Amino acid sequence: MRIRRAKQDDLGAVTDLIVRTKRLNNEFDPLFAVVADARARAEKHVLASMGAADKLLLVAVDGQKVVGVLRAELRERLFYEPHEEGFITDFYILPEHRRKALGNEMIQRASAELKQMGAQIIVADVPARNEIANRFYSKRGFRSLTSLVGKSP
Amino acid sequence: MSRRQAALKAHRSTPDRPAKRTQIPEAGRHSHLPEPKEESSRKALVYSKFYGGKVAMAPKVPVRSLDDFSIWYTPGVAAVSKAIEADPDLSFEYTGRWNTVAVVTDGSRVLGLGNIGPEGALPVMEGKALIYNYLGGVNAIPLPIRVGTEDELISFVRALEPSVGGVNLEDIESPKCFDVLERLRSEMNVPVWHDDQQGTAGVTLAALFNALELTGRKLRGSRIVLFGAGAANIAAERLLVRAGANPKDLIVLDSKGILHPEREDMDRLMLRNRWKHDIALRTNGDRVSGGLKEALKGADALVAAAGQGPEMIKPGEIAVMSKKAITFFLANPVPEMLPPAARAAGAEVIATGRSDYPNQVNNSLLFPAIFRGALDVRAKTITDTMVIDAAMQLAAFAREKGISKNYIIPTMVQWEVYPRVAASVGQAAVKEGVARRRLSRKESLSVATEMIENSRKVMNSLRRNGIILDPPA
Numbered sequence: 298m299r300i301r302r303a304k305q306d307d308l309g310a311v312t313d314l315i316v317r318t319k320r321l322n323n324e325f326d327p328l329f330a331v332v333a334d335a336r337a338r339a340e341k342h343v344l345a346s347m348g349a350a351d352k353l354l355l356v357a358v359d360g361q362k363v364v365g366v367l368r369a370e371l372r373e374r375l376f377y378e379p380h381e382e383g384f385i386t387d388f389y390i391l392p393e394h395r396r397k398a399l400g401n402e403m404i405q406r407a408s409a410e411l412k413q414m415g416a417q418i419i420v421a422d423v424p425a426r427n428e429i430a431n432r433f434y435s436k437r438g439f440r441s442l443t444s445l446v447g448k449s450p
Numbered sequence: 451m452s453r454r455q456a457a458l459k460a461h462r463s464t465p466d467r468p469a470k471r472t473q474i475p476e477a478g479r480h481s482h483l484p485e486p487k488e489e490s491s492r493k494a495l496v497y498s499k500f501y502g503g504k505v506a507m508a509p510k511v512p513v514r515s516l517d518d519f520s521i522w523y524t525p526g527v528a529a530v531s532k533a534i535e536a537d538p539d540l541s542f543e544y545t546g547r548w549n550t551v552a553v554v555t556d557g558s559r560v561l562g563l564g565n566i567g568p569e570g571a572l573p574v575m576e577g578k579a580l581i582y583n584y585l586g587g588v589n590a591i592p593l594p595i596r597v598g599t600e601d602e603l604i605s606f607v608r609a610l611e612p613s614v615g616g617v618n619l620e621d622i623e624s625p626k627c628f629d630v631l632e633r634l635r636s637e638m639n640v641p642v643w644h645d646d647q648q649g650t651a652g653v654t655l656a657a658l659f660n661a662l663e664l665t666g667r668k669l670r671g672s673r674i675v676l677f678g679a680g681a682a683n684i685a686a687e688r689l690l691v692r693a694g695a696n697p698k699d700l701i702v703l704d705s706k707g708i709l710h711p712e713r714e715d716m717d718r719l720m721l722r723n724r725w726k727h728d729i730a731l732r733t734n735g736d737r738v739s740g741g742l743k744e745a746l747k748g749a750d751a752l753v754a755a756a757g758q759g760p761e762m763i764k765p766g767e768i769a770v771m772s773k774k775a776i777t778f779f780l781a782n783p784v785p786e787m788l789p790p791a792a793r794a795a796g797a798e799v800i801a802t803g804r805s806d807y808p809n810q811v812n813n814s815l816l817f818p819a820i821f822r823g824a825l826d827v828r829a830k831t832i833t834d835t836m837v838i839d840a841a842m843q844l845a846a847f848a849r850e851k852g853i854s855k856n857y858i859i860p861t862m863v864q865w866e867v868y869p870r871v872a873a874s875v876g877q878a879a880v881k882e883g884v885a886r887r888r889l890s891r892k893e894s895l896s897v898a899t900e901m902i903e904n905s906r907k908v909m910n911s912l913r914r915n916g917i918i919l920d921p922p923a
Contacts, residue, residue, distance in 0.1 A: 317714075317717065320714075320717065320718075321717040324717060324718055324721050324722075391711070391712065392711055392712075392716045392717070392720060392727065392730075392731060393711040393712075393731050
């Protein structure tokens with residue numbers, strides 16, 4: 298298993314995994330209903346992330362096959378210190394490659410790279426009801442910083 | 451006087467008014483042709499009303515005079531209570547606990563009828579209790595219950611433990627039934643059995659053993675397709691692997707198609723049905739995707755427990771299987787495909803859940819014997835090994851009689867099979883270290899034979915003495 302930056306060739310596979318992430322989110326809350334053209338949007342999102350200085354797109358590969366993806370971006374915290382955050386927007390590993398410490402490796406690699414890019418803290422966005430993801434992060438020293446609340450009007 | 455009144459009167463009949471004697475065929479040994487469904491439905495309604503219930507608690511100690519109650523009840527009984535208080539396992543010696551099984555359901559998936567509620571489930575549980583009694587000599591109590599949640603169901607069953615030697619869960623919807631069984635099995639010190647999982651899977655395994663033998667195959671290396679991912683096939687997958695099948699040679703399909711590690715809904719399955727999720731990860735080594743036809747290409751055996759036929763499976767799908775294909779169509783009352791159609795499409799060995807075709811894969815072949823054997827050794831649980839040993843014994847019995855493509859599994863009238871299977875279960879329990887009482891195979895066989903024969907004697911005696919009347923026309 299190898300972790301590296303995503304390449305142009307990975308576009309299709311990475312896009313698929315990003316769409317899976319969004320579908321997974323929907324399992325936790327109906328307010329994450331996935332749009333019909335999710336794949337096309339995901340592809341644009343992935344393309345825009347490739348090679349951008351303030352974006353990080355990592356893939357885990359097993360042989361030739363992409364089995365995991367982590368996307369993050371640098372964001373400025375306008376009113377707070379530390380000022381620069383590395384914000385993990387998408388993180389997904391295919392089911393059969395879970396529970397083998399790959400997630401841990403990817404997070405560590407992402408943290409290191411984001412730090413080099415200037416990030417002073419690392420944050421991640423996960424559905425409040427995704428207990429698996431929340432447990433994953435809290436085991437690794439992350440704590441809940443804000444709480445995004447929502448309802449239908 | 452109505453028949454019902456007559457029946458009640460017969461219960462009170464005094465020696466000067468002898469009850470009507472009835473001519474009784476030797477119980478269980480005569481085979482009968484199944485009746486059309488409408489006829490059995492009509493009779494079921496008429497008879498059920500006539501008898502007002504199929505089973506009842508009956509005394510098993512003599513009441514010679516009212517004085518005996520000072521032994522069976524207070525004050526004498528207090529000594530027994532104190533002894534059990536000091537050693538709760540003595541409840542298996544001093545009371546009927548050792549032979550008592552609760553047949554519990556929440557009514558959430560009754561037969562093919564769906565969620566019909568606990569009252570609707572009661573006649574089914576009574577029938578189950580009757581089979582336990584007649585074929586297994588087990589004192590089974592029908593207990594459909596009204597519960598709102600899975601936790602309530604679990605806590606009810608757990609609370610029953612002091613009174614029972616085992617629990618038979620019945621007709622609980624999937625996937626709830628997996629979680630309920632798994633939790634209760636780990637938390638209770640008496641066997642908890644879910645017949646729709648372990649029973650159906652066990653009998654399927656027995657039939658499959660002989661079908662493989664008959665067609666010159668070994669379990670290891672055979673490609674087996676499980677069509678339908680409900681209670682029966684989820685348990686069948688586990689038992690097959692425990693019995694020696696290579697999980698990579700198994701393919702399991704649900705209503706959305708073949709399960710494989712990259713199916714789109716894997717995350718949903720992880721959260722909603724982890725059993726299917728785990729099966730998708732460990733089976734299907736070739737990563738076949740698609741539908742039944744893709745799964746069956748070159749397959750040796752098909753076990754369908756998927757839904758009502760008769761054309762759910764098409765001849766073209768069977769035709770792509772390997773030569774001498776084994777096909778089981780287990781949906782009741784209408785198999786996924788009818789045997790003549792499967793035969794025409796090239797299937798060699800065909801089994802269904804029905805009694806009017808050869809090779810009936812019927813839970814009743816197993817559960818009375820499983821519990822008979824488990825209860826006789828006061829087992830703490832029923833392990834998968836016990837179920838596999840039972841299946842092997844069931845298969846061995848048929849092999850001794852001579853298997854053919856129309857006889858791969860014993861029939862219910864071959865009642866000698868029950869004590870033999872019970873003895874195998876008892877021995878497996880002893881070997882697995884889950885028996886409270888260590889019996890030899892010979893002892894197990896003799897206790898089981900006596901218990902089962904005794905039940906038949908009680909039935910014959912009740913009928914001869916007019917306490918159980920023949921049904922109305």
